[in-house]
Amino acid sequence: MFDMKALKGKNIVITGASRGIGYETAKQLAKLGSNLALGSRTIKQMSPEQFSSYGNVFLAEVDVADERSVKDFVCDVVSTLGSVDALINSAGVGTFANVLDSQTDEFDTMISVNLRGTYLCCKHFGRHMVERRKGRILNMVSVAGVTAIPGCGGYCASKFGVLGLTKVLQSELRAQGVYVSAVIPGAVRSSFWDRIDHQLDVKQMIPVETLAKHIVYMLAQPEDALIDEIVITPPLGIL
Ligand SMILES: NC(=O)c1ccc[n+]([C@@H]2O[C@H](COP(=O)([O-])OP(=O)(O)OC[C@H]3O[C@@H](n4cnc5c(N)ncnc54)[C@H](OP(=O)(O)O)[C@@H]3O)[C@@H](O)[C@H]2O)c1
Numbered sequence: 001m002f003d004m005k006a007l008k009g010k011n012i013v014i015t016g017a018s019r020g021i022g023y024e025t026a027k028q029l030a031k032l033g034s035n036l037a038l039g040s041r042t043i044k045q046m047s048p049e050q051f052s053s054y055g056n057v058f059l060a061e062v063d064v065a066d067e068r069s070v071k072d073f074v075c076d077v078v079s080t081l082g083s084v085d086a087l088i089n090s091a092g093v094g095t096f097a098n099v100l101d102s103q104t105d106e107f108d109t110m111i112s113v114n115l116r117g118t119y120l121c122c123k124h125f126g127r128h129m130v131e132r133r134k135g136r137i138l139n140m141v142s143v144a145g146v147t148a149i150p151g152c153g154g155y156c157a158s159k160f161g162v163l164g165l166t167k168v169l170q171s172e173l174r175a176q177g178v179y180v181s182a183v184i185p186g187a188v189r190s191s192f193w194d195r196i197d198h199q200l201d202v203k204q205m206i207p208v209e210t211l212a213k214h215i216v217y218m219l220a221q222p223e224d225a226l227i228d229e230i231v232i233t234p235p236l237g238i239l
Pocket residue numbers: 015016017018019020021022039040041042043062063064065089090091092093094113114117140141142143184185186187188189190191192193
């Protein structure tokens with residue numbers, strides 16, 4: 001039912017591709033022969049060869065929280081690839097503390113990167129897709145975007161926001177040929193957790209390779225029946 005071969009030659013943009021889920025997804029799509037535009041603040045420290053030699057890989061610095069930077073990124077990507085078939089919004093940050101103990105600047109950063117960043121990329125790539133009357137957008141949400149998790153106030157607020165934005169875009173853009181879906185994972189074993197002081201058992205988390213496979217399947221959906229959102233949890237559920 002899922003036609004992975006159809007991803008060969010597709011032009012796919014991934015934000016947050018310098019590590020973690022975005023990086024692993026880029027590697028898998030490169031092996032399938034997709035042409036990739038990969039963005040993050042530090043992406044230029046990588047070399048395109050890291051992503052395989054099958055498709056074309058274009059690396060561009062972008063800070064998704066900064067509208068000027070996103071607009072430049074969209075221009076560079078469109079002039080390099082010619083067009084964009086799919087966008088995966090994987091750039092994201094998380095810091096965790098009970099709301100009353102949390103730092104306001106950390107709250108602001110999560111809203112800026114996770115919510116504003118997703119909004120800006122959907123808006124500016126979305127306009128290009130609407131002009132072509134086709135395109136796919138996958139937004140990385142989290143189970144923290146559908147569940148109130150103590151100690152995750154700012155992160156939950158940003159991810160509930162991303163899910164709300166995704167649902168609105170789904171209805172606004174469907175009729176114009178642009179399909180927007182939410183990927184809602186539980187804890188994934190990625191570099192996300194390296195910066196966080198947590199008590200979770202990383203061995204119980206979803207392997208990043210498996211999560212990336214689910215993302216690739218989402219992109220390979222047939223256009224006559226789409227998956228609006230997918231919830232992917234570790235075998236033990238929310239950790
Ligand atoms: N890991 C999990 O357990 C998990 C679970 C559910 C959902 N998610 C979500 O999945 C997405 C990917 O998470 P991950 O596990 O891959 O995290 P990660 O390993 O920490 O990677 C985060 C990526 O986001 C990029 N990034 C951060 N701030 C950015 C900015 N302002 N502009 C552009 N890029 C930026 C980073 O690159 P630079 O530093 O180079 O900019 C990096 O490539 C996030 O939205 C996260 O919230 C993760």
